[in-house]
Amino acid sequence: MNKYPENDRYSLEPSFDLLYDGKLLLTAGEFSSLRSSGAGGGAGGSMLSSIDERSKSLLGVPAFTANPGVFTPEFAAALDIFEIKAQLSREQLVHRWKSPSVAADSIVYRDGSLLLVRRKKDPYKGYYALPGGILDDDETLEECAVRELFEETGLRGEVAGLLDIFSDPRRDPRVRMVSAIFVVQAVGGELRAGDDASDALFMDIGRLPDLAYDHNRAVEEFRNSRFFTRQG
Numbered sequence: 001m002n003k004y005p006e007n008d009r010y011s012l013e014p015s016f017d018l019l020y021d022g023k024l025l026l027t028a029g030e031f032s033s034l035r036s037s038g039a040g041g042g043a044g045g046s047m048l049s050s051i052d053e054r055s056k057s058l059l060g061v062p063a064f065t066a067n068p069g070v071f072t073p074e075f076a077a078a079l080d081i082f083e084i085k086a087q088l089s090r091e092q093l094v095h096r097w098k099s100p101s102v103a104a105d106s107i108v109y110r111d112g113s114l115l116l117v118r119r120k121k122d123p124y125k126g127y128y129a130l131p132g133g134i135l136d137d138d139e140t141l142e143e144c145a146v147r148e149l150f151e152e153t154g155l156r157g158e159v160a161g162l163l164d165i166f167s168d169p170r171r172d173p174r175v176r177m178v179s180a181i182f183v184v185q186a187v188g189g190e191l192r193a194g195d196d197a198s199d200a201l202f203m204d205i206g207r208l209p210d211l212a213y214d215h216n217r218a219v220e221e222f223r224n225s226r227f228f229t230r231q232g
Helices: 028-037 045-059 073-098 141-153 215-223 226-231
Strands: 018-020 023-026 101-107 113-119 132-134 155-166 177-189 197-204
Touching: 018 073, 023 028, 023 045, 023 073, 028 045, 028 073, 045 073, 101 113, 101 141, 101 215, 113 141, 132 141, 141 155, 141 177, 141 197, 155 215, 155 226, 177 215, 215 226
Parallel strands: 101 177
Antiparallel strands: 018 023, 101 132, 113 197, 155 177
16 A cells, blocks of 8 residues: 655755854855855845854954955855765765665464554554564664564564565655565564554454555465465
């Protein structure tokens, strides 16, 4: 299912301020105004005065020369540095945004029922889903699956095998999310909702509601897999 079909039409653009020795020299808005209008042309007098004072305090020279519309060499160099750093930072941030996040989800099945959690937050707030979450940088996908299982349901698990890898670019409306779907055996713990789940319960696999993300597909694959034949 796709509750957020227009998600790909939205984007976020970061903004940056320039610091000098940890202190504000120039905001992104001020930089944009100066680059578009020059040294003083079209920019507000109070803003120019504030920039000039900061430049004197931090760089030891004013931002502007006595000639209208001319930056001092030191401040002009600072503007160039701002532009270079902002461009690099934006490229790094955008590439990181575009890089996929990685998650692991668990299918826990017993006595004809499937373990589900009810999502406490958006996206898909109130929908049921497989327990799972985002991979930490110090764990394997298998470790992620059993950790998220415990955090969301209170049950401890052991991975029985990998069902599939889901990687549709639109499967998660927040970010590009690649998820490993594991079949997991519950081996202990006490069933209770936790973390991002408002409820955790076993539900008849033949009477499931419409699930969040693409978890309906995961359940269907499970029912057609060797794992279901062996357990069911």
